[in-house]
Amino acid sequence: MATDDPSVETDGPNDVERMDREHVFGTWAYQREVSPTEVTSGDGVYFTDARGNRRLDFSAQLMCSNLGHSADRVADAMAEQARRGAYFAPSLTTENRARLGKLLAEVTPGDLSKTFFSTSGTEAVEAAIKIARLYTGRHKIVSRYRSYHGATYGSISVTGDPRRLLAEPGLPGTIKAPDPYAYGSTLDPMESLEYIDEMLMLEGDTVAAVLVEPIVGSNGILVPPPEYLPRLKEIAHAHDALLICDEVMAGFGRCGEWFGSDVFDVTPDIMTMAKGITGAYAPLGATTVTGEIAAHFEDEMFCHGHTYSGHPVAVAAGRAAVETYIDDDLIPHAREVGDYLGRELEKVADRHPSVGEVRGVGLFRGVELTKREGERVPFGERKDKLSPGKTVVDEVSSRAWNDGMHLASMINTLIVAPPVVITEDEVDEAVAILDEALRVSDDAMES
Numbered sequence: 001m002a003t004d005d006p007s008v009e010t011d012g013p014n015d016v017e018r019m020d021r022e023h024v025f026g027t028w029a030y031q032r033e034v035s036p037t038e039v040t041s042g043d044g045v046y047f048t049d050a051r052g053n054r055r056l057d058f059s060a061q062l063m064c065s066n067l068g069h070s071a072d073r074v075a076d077a078m079a080e081q082a083r084r085g086a087y088f089a090p091s092l093t094t095e096n097r098a099r100l101g102k103l104l105a106e107v108t109p110g111d112l113s114k115t116f117f118s119t120s121g122t123e124a125v126e127a128a129i130k131i132a133r134l135y136t137g138r139h140k141i142v143s144r145y146r147s148y149h150g151a152t153y154g155s156i157s158v159t160g161d162p163r164r165l166l167a168e169p170g171l172p173g174t175i176k177a178p179d180p181y182a183y184g185s186t187l188d189p190m191e192s193l194e195y196i197d198e199m200l201m202l203e204g205d206t207v208a209a210v211l212v213e214p215i216v217g218s219n220g221i222l223v224p225p226p227e228y229l230p231r232l233k234e235i236a237h238a239h240d241a242l243l244i245c246d247e248v249m250a251g252f253g254r255c256g257e258w259f260g261s262d263v264f265d266v267t268p269d270i271m272t273m274a275k276g277i278t279g280a281y282a283p284l285g286a287t288t289v290t291g292e293i294a295a296h297f298e299d300e301m302f303c304h305g306h307t308y309s310g311h312p313v314a315v316a317a318g319r320a321a322v323e324t325y326i327d328d329d330l331i332p333h334a335r336e337v338g339d340y341l342g343r344e345l346e347k348v349a350d351r352h353p354s355v356g357e358v359r360g361v362g363l364f365r366g367v368e369l370t371k372r373e374g375e376r377v378p379f380g381e382r383k384d385k386l387s388p389g390k391t392v393v394d395e396v397s398s399r400a401w402n403d404g405m406h407l408a409s410m411i412n413t414l415i416v417a418p419p420v421v422i423t424e425d426e427v428d429e430a431v432a433i434l435d436e437a438l439r440v441s442d443d444a445m446e447s
């Protein structure tokens with residue numbers, strides 16, 4: 001770090017930061033609270049700001065830079081495609097688009113085999129909603145309260161988290177179901193499923209799909225029991241509804257498997273992907289469907305598309321990224337380092353009374369705080385997501401930031417989701433910073 005005392009901010013915003021602050025919206029924020037830091041470069045699991053401060057990226061930016069910041073193979077593939085021809089219309093194709101479509105058919109489970117490409121996770125979910133409606137001829141989507149599926153009107157309507165509230169009224173026919181897990185609650189995950197079964201029955205053949213994150217991401221890294229997702233698929237199918245798994249955050253090694261669905265050995269009818277699909281080198285979303293759903297659109301119109309669907313530079317990045325996961329054995333690597341990370345986080349939890357629970361799989365872990373030792377009493381509530389100011393978990397993240405680490409936080413949970421290329425030594429370095437930062441929440445506990 002550039003300063004001797006890392007908790008002291010020595011200078012205010014520089015020219016770039018001031019210009020940005022004035023002319024560019026900060027996302028999901030009261031603009032008065034926005035203060036962007038100018039970043040100048042990234043290197044492996046680290047990135048460096050304009051003042052020369054180097055930080056370890058323990059959340060892979062927005063849980064998306066899975067390949068870290070030095071994936072030259074991806075950068076080279078993008079540059080090569082941009083020089084050869086940066087854009088061709090979606091009615092044409094490129095070798096990268098065709099090969100990426102085939103690769104996705106290979107790495108996704110079961111008979112998921114045909115993909116629609118877009119430019120974000122949000123758009124991948126929008127496409128999934130439209131495909132499910134067109135395929136089933138029904139219009140309702142059941143999703144859950146503790147979920148995030150995107151920012152545009154369809155995807156925010158199926159989102160359960162508080163960010164939906166400011167976008168309401170949203171898409172008609174979007175219904176929320178209970179979650180398999182809530183911190184501090186005695187809710188039985190399998191009973192929550194029987195409730196969904198009853199919802200589908202009572203909605204009387206109008207539900208097109210049940211949409212879930214197999215492992216919930218930004219709403220707190222929530223892992224259901226092993227039998228939950230298989231049973232959810234059974235329930236959906238018993239009511240002739242589809243199962244859509246939103247793998248935008250959980251996919252591409254994050255869970256120590258290719259996808260969160262693989263953790264539970266389930267093949268959804270539709271899978272949505274983004275983020276890790278290019279290691280965040282280019283904006284790319286993907287919605288992949290089974291052969292049966294794909295066949296439906298042979299003689300029914302696939303009534304969807306974008307100018308940038310299958311953008312040549314984005315799919316070049318996607319192909320190079322997926323080939324990197326395969327050739328560098330990054331999925332088994334993520335599983336091994338993920339197990340190590342899990343063990344180290346448990347040790348940290350033992351040292352800090354303000355850690356109520358550590359949970360997760362692979363390199364997808366949540367550290368949830370408690371203000372009362374031995375209980376699960378959050379410092380932050382869901383409504384805080386829409387309020388100005390910082391929660392205690394944000395203060396812990398700020399401390400980590402000042403000590404040389406980026407660590408995402410949401411309401412009451414720290415989101416540990418480093419690039420999947422991270423090594424055990426780098427995990428040690430990050431965990432040491434986390435260990436110090438958690439003193440902030442220990443000090444904020446109720447006495």
Ligand code: PLP
Pocket residue numbers: 120121122123125148149150151213217218246247248249250274275
């Ligand atoms: N779905 C899930 C599970 C996500 O975590 C996100 C973003 O965090 C999205 C969808 C939306 O993706 P994007 O921000 O790329 O539009």
